Amino acid sequence: MSDEGFSFRCSTCDEVHVGTPSFSYDAPIYWESVPEAERGTISHLTTDTCVIEGQHYFVCACLEIPIHGYAEPFVWGVWSSLSAESFGRLAALREAPVDGESFFGWFCNQLPFYPDTLNLKVRVHPRSDGLRPFLELEPTDHPLAVDYREGVTIDRARQIMEAALHACVPDADQSD
Ligand SMILES: [Zn+2]
Incomplete structure (x- = not known):
């Protein structure tokens, strides 16, 4: 596949930008306001949990937006909040996955291109084989929820990718 x-x-x-769009955030937005002295003491961040x-x-977790006429989805690596109980359960499921469980959370990143995405309601679905959980968005009329549900055209995916490249990688323009 090309x-x-x-x-x-x-x-x-x-x-010229090339490649199936995939963008990941290193942390939930709230991490930015965690004081340096708290990091590694009462506040912790790994590649998968915070x-x-x-x-x-x-x-x-992965938010996958289908792209019409294209085999692979547009993937956002984004963060969801979880209750303490759900967070503990999710960790247990990493060891011994069970199908069908999912957990309520709030969307914790502000995506480029879209209106306010903070605090959209989500469900976090664990996956086996060490894959990141996937996110299900509440079916509202928020544009991100509509794209999630209905998919996007290649043209719209390019527009989103362009916005993401230049928001998530602000130095990209300075490389030449
Ligand atoms: Zn560009």
Whole structure:
């Protein structure tokens, strides 16, 4: 399979961007305001989990947006909050996955391109084989929820990718 579907000239930086769109956040947005002295003491961040002040729990999960006429989805690696109980249960499921369980959470990143995505309601679905959990968005009329549900055209996916590239990687324009 080729990535030709996403070779396009960018109207923001005039370079050709290639590759199926996939963007990940390193942390929930609230991590930014955790003081340095708390990091590694009462607040912890790994590639998959985050605990703030020993009492706010988060997990990294995949939000997959289908792209019409393209085999692979647009993937966002984003963070959801979880209750302490759900966070503990999710950790247990990593060891021994059980089908069909999912957990309520709140969306914890502000995506580019879309109106306010913080605090959209989600369900976190664990997956086996060490894969990150996937997110299910509450079926509202928020544009991200609509894209999640209905998928996007390749053209819209390119627009979102362009916005994401230039929001998530602000230095990209300075490389030349
Ligand atoms: Zn660009």
